[in-house]
Structure formats: structure tokens, C-alpha cells
Amino acid sequence: MLTQTDSKTLAYVNLFAVLGTLENLCELVPEAKDLLKDKPPISIGFTVKHGPKATLFFVDSCCHIEEGCSPCTIKLPFSSCEKFNGLMTGTVTPIPSKGFTKISFLLKTFVPLTDMLAKYLKPSQEDLANVAFRETSTKLTLYTAASAIAQVGNQDQSGKFSSGLMPDGDIAIDVTDVMGITLKIKDHHLTALRKPCDKPRAAMTFSNLEIARQLLNGEASAMACICNGSIAMRGMINMIDNMNRILDRVGQYLSV
């Protein structure tokens, strides 16, 4: 167990897991879709020195993220992982190196979208009292956490130790009758796909969204939930075991 986080892994988590969840926000939250309505296609590239590079594409009221940032409308360079992480905490204001004429999208669309995402990922108790909000918040948190598992498993010292013990194959992370996520493992490299798994080699299934919320918030233990049956596992349990060790570490990054 490491007690410290590192800024490079945090940058990967922030870019691919947190900002990557804009994909799901635009899909699940009508207000997010409305913000993008009738907007021409636009893309924002993030390039972090000695860190991650990715592009967010906004097309037809939808969003998707891709690795790399060569074909983008707006380019946001960061001189270090710490600077990029500062963007996420609001302590750093980015200066585009490309796309000056599109700055209004950044200010009037992208910032409101990320504010909306933050509202769902760090919800107030008041918002959580609304059942629909609570469900969406949990879904978005689960997408973020699963994507963060891949980033932490690929970048973090402890995460790499865990992924180094994982055999090849796909893990299904499911909430019964609600949603599914795929975590692919190939040569100890992890990739999260925000869609259900076709042919899992291992599966971890939450009996309902509330159990997922409790686990992700640290209100419940995976081991205890497996013991009382509220989380089911099957298949290559060593894959699930190591994934859960990475998930423990993810909590340290997402709470930064």
C-alpha cells in the first residue's frame, strides 16, 4: 500500500477517466446534450509534457475521447502534469496554442459541461436525495472509476504491480439490468471500454446501483459485499482480486 499519489498518474486519471466521462455525461444527462445542440463539430486537444495526450471530440451533441491530439480544433498545451492537474482543481488557467477563434466554446460550453460533470462526480447530499440524480451520479462515477482503473493499472507503481499479476482477458464490471463496462487486459496493459463485455474471462456484478455507489464512496467493502452476496464474482478470480486492489488505489487518486 502506497500512501502517496504521483502527479503523472493523476494527470492520466484526470484526462482519460474524469474528462473522458464527458462521453457518458453527454449521453445520460439531457442538459449536457442541450449545451451541445446545434453546435458545429469541434475538438479540444490536451497535450501534457511528460504526460498524457488526448482529444475530446464534440459532434452531433455527443462527445468521445481519443488518445493523441494531432487533429484538433483547439489545442491546450500544459508544461507539466502538475499544471494540467491544476486545471482540474481550478488553480491553472489554460492558454490555447491553437483555436483562438473557438475560445467561446471553451468558455460557454466546455466549462459548463465540466462544471456539470463535477456536480455529478462530487455530489452534494442535497442532490443525492433526488433518486434520478443519484442514479446518474452513480453511473458516471462507475464509468470514471473503471476508466481510472486502467490508468492507475498502467501508470501507478502499485497499480502496475497489480496489473503485472493479471492474465490476459476481459473483465465485465456490471450492474445487474442497468449497465456494463469492459476492462481489457493484454500483456498487463489495461484498457477500459465504456460498454458491456461480450465474452468475459471474469465478472464482477453489483446487484444494484446503490451497492456500486456505496463501494465507490468507500461506504462498503468489496470483500464484505462479496460475502453477503450484494456483489457477485465469477471466472478468473485473481483478475477480479487484482482489479479490486487497483480500485482501492483509484480511490486515492479520485479523492485528490
Next chain:
Amino acid sequence: MTFPIYNYPKSQEVFKRAFKVIPSGIYGHQGPSEGCYIPHDAFPLFSSRAMGSHFWDLDGNDYIDYMCGYGPNVLGYRDPDVDDAALEQSKKEDCVTIPSSIMVDFAELLVDTVACADWAFFAKNGNDVTSLAVITARAATHRKKIVFFNSYYHGVSPWTQKLDYPGILEEEVCNNLYVNFNDYPALQKLFAEHKGEIAGLIAQPYMHGNFADNFFPDEGYWQKVRKLCDDHHVVLIIDDVRAGFRLDLAGSDHYFGFKADLICFCKALANGYNVSALCGNDSLKDVVSSLTYTGSYWMSAVPFAAGIACINKMKVLNTPKLFEKLGKDLTDGFVAAAKNNDFQLVVSGAPSLFYLRLADDDSLMLHQQWIAACVKRGIFLTSHHNHFINAALTHEDIKKSIEIAEDAFNALRHHSTSLSFNYHL
């Protein structure tokens, strides 16, 4: 032949109470999580009594038990000879201010029985003595590093755990070195890279890890490892907690033709009575004397009496040979039952500690379905761990076990065509 399907309402009721007052309800390897109860509700949660090779759960369901309490049941639950010896000793004394002389009798018996043993030190759990072995190696060599073989299990103390385990500090595992079993060149390289730094090498006698086929050392492997340890003045520790006395009453190092410096015993030592032992050669006796290492119950007399009776009875029965035969008869029957239903069951490891895996899918899901179907019909197996044979296992038990296995395979065959993974067969 078809068998009735078990249900567990009483177990589940008690579990609800347990979950309120005990972490996870049942923590550790004898619970639903680490015990891989898949699916969760296919397994009994609490036992009510045990006898011979059977236990009965809280709902009265009868199991032929191939986990043997994860090893301690070596002669049969409630073996009369062991229980009588323990009862007689308990009438005299057990946990007293100074030890009973029966401790010396037990140590002498171990020294006479275990090939590499010149002395014995007693504790309670396997983890107590694997930890003592590592402390001894460090004290003897004034070095820090310990070599482990990947997929090892040596207990639960922080030094046995890993970097990514909750509550385990990096500093507690930073002197652990890892290498693959049977890869002698890699081990040589590791020793060369850390020349003068390695205190000990700790290993199970063969790889009986979880979730994977178990396998033996290559021909001559242990002899090369022994020489390498001698050349580098590294203490060679055999963790015989799991395999001890099931392969060879003189120790599993003896079985594989080499001599350990330190050897750890627990599970089969006293047929369920609570005692473990570290045995070693003379050169390390004074090192152990110098350590601060003790426990409140480590000199209890009753488990010593049980241990003496257990070892003597294992000698009379020649349990390693008996287990080899019983394990082979059982697993041959399982393999045939699988084949009759167009499945391929792979058996690995020693017959006395057999490991099972259905080779028909690479996810273990089919295997987990079959194991669950077996448990629900009355044979207690696990999907992730090696199994154990005990001396009370009868030919009737084996015959019934094979029939249950066949019934479970038959159910699996009828349900697996859709691969929908309905675990309730």
C-alpha cells in the same frame, strides 16, 4: 444416479446475524469471499458437526469433505486415538505457567521423524513459524532480502503480503525478491544481482498455488537450489505447512531428495489441534535461541499430546502411501465421470493434495458451475484451491463422490449448451 439438491436456510439466517457483528460475516479463506463461494448461495456457511471424512452443515446436509478444514483433518475428524490422547492430557494440564514435559516428548518425536530436524520450536499457526523462519534467516546472516517464488503463499504477516495489499507498507515488502519456480537461470541471476544481500529463500516444496494447475519441481531443480543457497550462504526454508506429512512423514524436502535448513509445519501436525512447529538443523538452533519470539498459548500441552498421537498413527497407517492411493482412485473416477459427459477434467499436484480444473473453458466459469453443483449434492470441493485427502476416507465415500461428480457433470452438460452460466444446476 441423481442426488437431492441442498439448500441452506439456517446457514443463511445465522450469516445475517454474523454480518452484523463480524467483519464480512465470515472473514478469510473459510468464508464466501476468499473461499470463492461461486455462486454465493450454492455453499453452506456454517457447520454443525464433523466425523471421519464428513461434516454436516447447520441445515443437516452431509458432505464428504475434500478440504479437510483446509488441511488439518489428516486422520479424520474426531479421530479416536488423537482425541483420547488429548482428553487424557487435558485431565492433567494444558496451559500452565511452566510447560509440560510432553513438549519435550513431542520435540523428540519430530526430530526422530523429520529428516532435516535437529530441533523443534512450537507455536500455533503456520504463519507463526514461517515468520520465525524468516526472522531466523535474517538473524543468522545479518542480511535483509528474502526470495519468494511467484504465486507463493506463506501466511498473512505483513512480510508475506504485497505492495498493493491494504494496510501493508512499502517498507514491509521492499526486501522481497520474486522469481518463477523451476526457472533456475533466473534464480541464479537474482542471487548474483543481490550477492551478499539475501538472507533466505522460502518456498513450498512444489507449486500448489491457487487458480492454476499445480506442478512439481523439475528433475534436479531442488538439488541445484540447495547448492546455490549453500554457495551464497542463504538459508533455505521449506514452508511445508500445507503439504507436510501428506507427501512424506520425513518432510517434503526428504520426498524431493534434498535437505532444508528450516522447515515449517502446521496443518497435518495434530489432526486439528492447535499447534505448529519450526524444525531446523543444528547450525540455526542457537540463532533461534537468541530471538524474542513467544506466545501465550504456544506451550499448551493438549495439542502436543494430540500431535504425538497423530504422528504415531500416521506412521502406523503410512498415510502418504494411503493418500496417494485414495487420491488417485478418487481423481481417476472424477476424470472418467467428466469424460462420460464430454468434459475434460485436469488433475494436477500430488494425489493427496489434488487440484482440479475443467479445461473446457479458460475462464473457470464452467469449472465453478461444476464445483457448485457438486457441493449442492454433497461433496465439498473448491474451485480455486488444492484439495486434501484424509485417512478416514473410505472406498464407499470415494464411490459416492464419483457418482455425485457424474451427476453434477450431467447437470452441467444439460445446462452449458447455451453458456448462459446459470450456476444453479
